[in-house]
Amino acid sequence: MSITFFDVETTGLDPFQSKIITIQIRRNGKTTIFKEWELGEPEMIESFFDFVKEIRRREEIFIGYNILKFDVPFLVQRLHGLKIFDKRKWKILCHELRWVDLYQLLGDAYYTFYRFGDWFKLAGMQTRVPGRDIPSLYARKKFDKIIEHVEVEMKAMEIVYSKIVELPFYEELRRIREEAHEKVLGKPSIASVSKRTSRHS
Numbered sequence: 001m002s003i004t005f006f007d008v009e010t011t012g013l014d015p016f017q018s019k020i021i022t023i024q025i026r027r028n029g030k031t032t033i034f035k036e037w038e039l040g041e042p043e044m045i046e047s048f049f050d051f052v053k054e055i056r057r058r059e060e061i062f063i064g065y066n067i068l069k070f071d072v073p074f075l076v077q078r079l080h081g082l083k084i085f086d087k088r089k090w091k092i093l094c095h096e097l098r099w100v101d102l103y104q105l106l107g108d109a110y111y112t113f114y115r116f117g118d119w120f121k122l123a124g125m126q127t128r129v130p131g132r133d134i135p136s137l138y139a140r141k142k143f144d145k146i147i148e149h150v151e152v153e154m155k156a157m158e159i160v161y162s163k164i165v166e167l168p169f170y171e172e173l174r175r176i177r178e179e180a181h182e183k184v185l186g187k188p189s190i191a192s193v194s195k196r197t198s199r200h201s
Contacts, residue, residue, distance in 0.1 A: 002027070002056070005157050006064040008071045009146065011135045015077035021138050022146065023048045023075075026154040033150055037143055042082050045075070052092055063161060066103040102157075105164065105173075 005026040012018030021036040023044060032051070034044045064071060072093060079085035129137070129149035137145045164170055 002060045003161075004055070004060055004062050005154055005161070006062045006067060006071065007150070007153060007157070008074065009131075009134050009150065010074060011138055013070075015074040016081065018135075020045065020075065020078055021134070022150055024150050024154055025051065026158055029158075031151055031154045033147065035143070037138075037141075041078065042084055045079065045082070045084065049089060049092065052097070058096060058098075061098045061100055063100045063102065063157070065157065066101065068099060068101040069103065072099070102161070102164070105170070 007024050008020050009022040009024075010018050010020050019036065019041050021041075023034040025032050025048075034047045034051075036044045038044075039047060076085070076093065079089060129145050129152070131149065131153075134146060134149065137143075137149075
């Protein structure tokens with residue numbers, strides 16, 4: 001099972017009035033940023049879906065923070081607003097992609113990992129561009145600062161997740177999920193098979 005970290009930056013909190021300015025993914029230790037100021041919002045979103053179409057979606061986990069309450073719904077509304085939503089995109093977002101929202105696991109404690117673990121320094125950055133500054137930076141065309149913020153956030157998210165999966169409660173959640181999968185479907189999950197195979201390789 002492969003992991004892709006996912007996040008978006010926007011000009012505000014209201015998808016009816018604001019827009020997406022970056023869609024970022026981190027996979028295999030590399031961050032890719034789709035930028036509105038280079039492509040325009042519709043083409044930026046289409047580029048993200050082009051990426052998604054190239055991966056084995058049923059064997060990929062998309063991980064982010066608060067993505068089910070903000071990022072994904074915001075993206076869906078922008079698709080509607082731009083009149084580029086279709087059945088294929090709906091199927092990808094709502095049926096094929098496997099989402100793991102760290103907010104569901106940690107709530108606001110996610111930021112405790114940031115503060116006390118100092119993950120931003122571990123990500124290779126000594127300073128942080130606050131997320132609340134993104135709309136202002138965009139208005140002033142300080143795109144380099146937005147990129148700095150995105151790069152740090154994605155690296156930090158990967159580091160925090162690597163610490164979370166080492167915790168006993170996460171291993172227990174994974175065990176329960178795999179047992180439920182086998183009980184309901186009568187066969188092990190893809191993740192379970194991959195894990196067993198790696199142990200014997």
